[in-house]
Amino acid sequence: MKINFKIISPLLLSLTIFSCQSGNEENKTIVSTHPKLEEELERNSVDVPVSPNDTSDLYNRYRITMQEYEGSGNYAVNDLYIGRLAPLDEESHADALKYRTAINEGLKDGVNFAGQYTVVTVGCGTSCQTHYVVDRESGQVLDKVESNVGAQFSKNSRLFVVNPPDSTINYNECSYCTPQAYVFENGKFRKL
Known part of the structure; x- marks a missing residue:
């Protein structure tokens, strides 16, 4: 083949x-x-984006409320558990055996809540998470709480925020996304 x-x-x-x-x-x-x-x-054309469901006031109200809880110091934990981390006690809760693989995987994170507990999050469907609290001294599943858009917690606090405030959420359209604060006392969640 020749190329011309x-x-x-x-x-x-x-x-x-x-x-x-x-x-x-x-x-x-x-x-x-x-x-x-x-x-x-x-x-x-319009100069400003139009949003008929603006929920910035709701978001700010939720954000300020959660910041007040966090900043109060009422839920601080000073003593962190440093002993041997107990394995999952599968008899301690009805869901422990059913979700043992997911819970055991989450326990690898170590203490991540309220000084001596591990919160393990397990998906329970679209926009649904179940958060199990496992005592790392005994291995018992003590309590659980569900959220729709996640949770916020720390190892230095007993405060647990379900559906933390998020400026991208339209609270008028998502009634189940309302932020809620709980305190963990005596092995149970108490809504604030």
Whole structure:
């Protein structure tokens, strides 16, 4: 097969010239190349995004409330458990045996809540999580709580926030996303 360079050379030259010229038009937008579209967009444009379900006031109210709980110091834990971490006691809770694989996997995280507990999160469907609290001294599953958009907790606090405030959530459309605060006392969650 022979290649005819007399035909290919002019073709390559014209392609090179075209690509160099098209680089000069990089700053042009589709609107600048289509005047009718530009006129239409000018008539139908808004300056600020329109959001009929703005829930920023609700978000701020939830955020401030949770910050007050967190900042109060009433739920602080000063003593962290440093002993041997007990394995899961499968007889301690009805769900312990059913979800033992997921709970055992979560126990590898060590103490992550209220000084001596491990919170293990197990999915329970779309937009649903169950958070189990396991005592690391005894291995017993003490309590559980469900959330829809996660939870916030720390190893230095007994405060557990279900569905922590999030500015991206539309609280008018998601009634089950309401943030709730719990305190962990005597092996049980108590809603604040």
